[in-house]
Amino acid sequence: xxxxxxxxxxxxxxxxxxxxxxxxxxxxxxxxxxxxxxxxxxxxxxxxxxxxxxxxxxxxxxxxxxxxxxxxxxxxxxxxxxxxxxxxxxxxxxxxxxxxxxxxxxxxxxxxxxxxxxxxxxxxxxxxxxxxxxxxxxxxxxxxxxxxxxxxxxxxxxxxxxxxxxxxxxxxxxxxxxxxxxxxxxxxxxxxxxxxxxxxxxxxxxxxxxxxxxxxxxxxxxxxxxxxxxxxxxxxxxxxxxxxxxxxxxxxxxxxxxxxxxxxxxxxxxxxxxxxxxxxxxxxxxxxxxxxxxxxxxxxxxxxxxxxxxxxxxxxxxxxxxxxxxxxxxxxxxxxxxxxxxxxxxxxxxxxxxxxxxxxxxxxxxxxxxxxxxxxxxxxxxxxxxxxxxxxxxxxxxxxxxxxxxxxxxxxxxxxxxxxxxxxxxxxxxxxxxxxxxxxxxxxxxxxxxxxxxxxxxxxx
Ligand SMILES: Cc1ncc(COP(=O)(O)O)c(C=O)c1O
Numbered sequence: 001x002x003x004x005x006x007x008x009x010x011x012x013x014x015x016x017x018x019x020x021x022x023x024x025x026x027x028x029x030x031x032x033x034x035x036x037x038x039x040x041x042x043x044x045x046x047x048x049x050x051x052x053x054x055x056x057x058x059x060x061x062x063x064x065x066x067x068x069x070x071x072x073x074x075x076x077x078x079x080x081x082x083x084x085x086x087x088x089x090x091x092x093x094x095x096x097x098x099x100x101x102x103x104x105x106x107x108x109x110x111x112x113x114x115x116x117x118x119x120x121x122x123x124x125x126x127x128x129x130x131x132x133x134x135x136x137x138x139x140x141x142x143x144x145x146x147x148x149x150x151x152x153x154x155x156x157x158x159x160x161x162x163x164x165x166x167x168x169x170x171x172x173x174x175x176x177x178x179x180x181x182x183x184x185x186x187x188x189x190x191x192x193x194x195x196x197x198x199x200x201x202x203x204x205x206x207x208x209x210x211x212x213x214x215x216x217x218x219x220x221x222x223x224x225x226x227x228x229x230x231x232x233x234x235x236x237x238x239x240x241x242x243x244x245x246x247x248x249x250x251x252x253x254x255x256x257x258x259x260x261x262x263x264x265x266x267x268x269x270x271x272x273x274x275x276x277x278x279x280x281x282x283x284x285x286x287x288x289x290x291x292x293x294x295x296x297x298x299x300x301x302x303x304x305x306x307x308x309x310x311x312x313x314x315x316x317x318x319x320x321x322x323x324x325x326x327x328x329x330x331x332x333x334x335x336x337x338x339x340x341x342x343x344x345x346x347x348x349x350x351x352x353x354x355x356x357x358x359x360x361x362x363x364x365x366x367x368x369x370x371x372x373x374x375x376x377x378x379x380x381x382x383x384x385x386x387x388x389x390x391x392x393x394x395x396x397x398x399x400x401x402x403x404x405x406x407x408x409x410x411x412x413x414x415x416x417x418x419x420x421x422x423x424x425x426x427x428x429x430x431x432x433x434x435x436x437x438x439x440x441x442x443x444x445x446x447x448x449x450x451x452x453x454x455x456x457x458x459x460x461x
Contacts, residue, residue, distance in 0.1 A: 008325050008418060011317040015062060021045055023379050036456030037372050037441055039381050048379030049420055051409045054347045056102075056260035056267055058413030060305060064264065067308045071301030076292055080300040080307070084270075087307040091242065091314070092219070092249040094272035096279035098286055099296035099303060103220060103258025104129040106271035109290070110216070110256060111137045113281040114181060120174045123183040123218070124149070124162045125190045128389055130183070130218060130256075132449050139180075142170060149194060150403050152341040152352040157232040158197040159343075160188030160225075162204050171211055182208040185218040186225040186248065190385060192406070193221070193345020195228035198236065198247060205251035214253035214275070220261040222248065224346030227319040241314040254278075261347070264309030264413060268302050322346070326411055329421050336429040347410060351428070353386060354405040357438055362387045362401030364440025364460055370407045370431070373438055378427030383408045388443070389452040 023031070023046055035041035044050060050057065072079040085097045100106045107130050115121060117138030126134065126141040134141040144166040148156040162184060171179060184204055188194045201217075208215045226244040230236045236244055249255065253275065259268035273279045283293045290297035298306075312318060323346055330344035339355035353360075353367035360366035367386035374380040386405035393399050409424065431438075445456040 003320065008321060008328055010325075010414070010417060011315075011321050012061070012414060020048055022048060025376070028376055028379060032372060032376060036445070037368070037459065038452075038455055038457060039371055039375060039383065040453050041456075042375070042381065046379070047375070047381040049416065049424055050381050051348075051411065051424070052381045052383050054261060054410045054412050055258060056265070057415065058260075058264055058266070059415050060264065060266070061308070061312055061414075063312070064305045064308045067304035068301035071299065071304045073300040074294075076294055078294050078300045078303070080303040081294040084303040084307040087310045088270060088272055091222075091245050091310060092255060092272050093246065094249070094254055094274050096273045096276070096283075098271040098273070098279065098282055098293060099298050100269045100271060100286070100290055101297035102260060102267060103218075103256060103269040104133065105290055105297065106256040106258075106269050107133045108136075109282045109285050110254075110271055110273075111139075112285055114278060115139045116180065119178045119180050120170065121181060121183060122162075122167055122170050122179065124160050124185055124188050124196060126183070127185060127189050127218065127220075128450060128452075130185070136449070144170065145188065149188065149192070152192070152350070152355070152404060152406070153339070155342050157195075157343075158200060158228075159192060159194035160186070160196040161200040162196070164200075164203050164207060167204065167207055171207070171213070176211045176213060179211075179213050181214050181216045181253075183216050183218055184252075185220075187221045187228070187346050189220070189345075189347075190390075192341035192350045192404075193224075193348045193408075194341075195225045195232070195346065197233050198229050198244070199233070201248055201251050215251065217249065217252045217255040219249075219255040219257040221347055222255075222257075223262040223313040223319060224323065226314070227323050228346065231323075241316065241319055245314065259306040259309065261413075262310075262313045263306045264313050265302065265305045268298050268306045270296070270306075322413065325418070325421065328418070329409065329411070329425065332422075332425040333428060336425070336432060338428055338432050341406065349409045349411075350385070350406040351382075351409065352405070353407050356432065356435055359436065360438070360440040362391070362405060363399060364442070365405075365457070366440060367405040367407045368457065369438055369440050372441070373431050374407070374427060377431050378423070380409075380424055380427055383410065384452065388455065388457075393446075 131141040254273035339352040341350040357366040368384040390402035
């Protein structure tokens with residue numbers, strides 16, 4: 001692809017199509033009521049453009065489908081496992097590869113084995129399942145992103161970086177024995193899909209290792225992070241994405257991965273580790289809850305799809321198109337006056353609902369109110385990343401709000417074309433024009449963990 005052309009062209013042609021359904025405003029109103037104003041409860045068929053997540057929603061390539069046909073479904077020692085293991089080792093270099101059915105299974109197995117009650121796990125920003133699994137193990141998940149990462153309007157090339165001084169202070173305050181691992185999430189999903197620089201990965205690794213603490217990378221979007229490093233960090237402009245990824249992982253002791261993102265697969269994940277004893281303990285738990293170590297809850301054909309996906313995700317044309325098309329949406333929203341997290345992340349554009357809906361207090365979930373409005377206006381499903389996801393209910397019935405109130409417009413990989421995105425821009429511009437009339441919401445039902453998935457809400461008068 002010649003980067004001097006202005007038009008983004010998808011580096012693929014379409015071979016199979018899937019119809020999408022147009023709905024009426026009345027239909028959407030009824031669907032919202034039935035879903036308790038929680039977009040997770042909608043029937044996907046009632047959604048025109050689904051930007052809920054980039055997780056498992058991507059389109060697979062002809063090569064991936066072809067590889068699936070030759071998947072080896074042997075219970076033990078599957079050829080497809082060894083192909084997957086080789087693909088992971090080529091990029092990440094860790095000695096042990098443990099397949100799991102998705103990212104959170106890798107997290108649960110790792111934390112059940114390595115994290116004890118009363119311990120603290122620092123991260124730039126924990127993703128919600130990571131946080132929940134650490135808290136379920138009785139430990140504290142502590143977010144140490146740089147201050148710029150908490151301010152949606154501030155421009156910084158690597159807003160996902162960890163605050164190195166805060167990490168040092170945390171280690172001094174908590175004590176080495178109570179920190180089983182330091183984590184870095186690439187890119188930083190909950191903080192706006194923002195990348196972490198190579199210099200920061202290196203420095204975090206150095207600090208952790210000085211204290212004998214392992215560094216574990218949440219690698220969901222490692223390829224997108226590698227592309228940002230190539231674009232924005234001195235010394236990387238001529239390096240291949242694979243080389244950059246290899247350097248990132250060389251500073252770490254292991255990773256958790258949801259292959260539903262930069263594995264370009266619809267399901268799957270893995271845990272990769274260098275520590276032999278820990279890997280053995282994790283494999284024992286894997287056998288108990290996921291499956292034999294050479295499939296870990298995946299079919300042989302899933303492992304083929306991931307192995308092939310890990311190769312394709314590091315192709316330069318793919319990454320250039322991927323990151324450029326996300327920036328295209330961001331630039332168009334800014335042009336119509338919608339406040340977003342700047343600069344845009346790799347897999348998503350985050351609308352700053354706190355800035356857009358200043359009349360709705362965090363206790364009335366402004367980001368959720370905005371997400372509901374995007375569906376009401378044009379059948380677009382986005383996701384709230386704000387107080388509904390991260391607010392902390394207090395014993396007196398009040399709630400500590402989340403730091404940010406964001407609506408994430410997540411772009412599935414290789415699925416929507418530029419005209420789909422142009423429609424999204426038009427819908428959001430219309431909602432923005434009538435933003436003062438939007439009302440907040442109240443939660444009427446919630447679960448004790450990860451409440452945003454199942455909560456029911458009602459509009460406030
Ligand atoms: C940064 C990050 N970590 C972990 C996960 C969990 O992965 P999975 O959904 O495959 O369980 C996700 C999923 O969205 C994620 O974005």
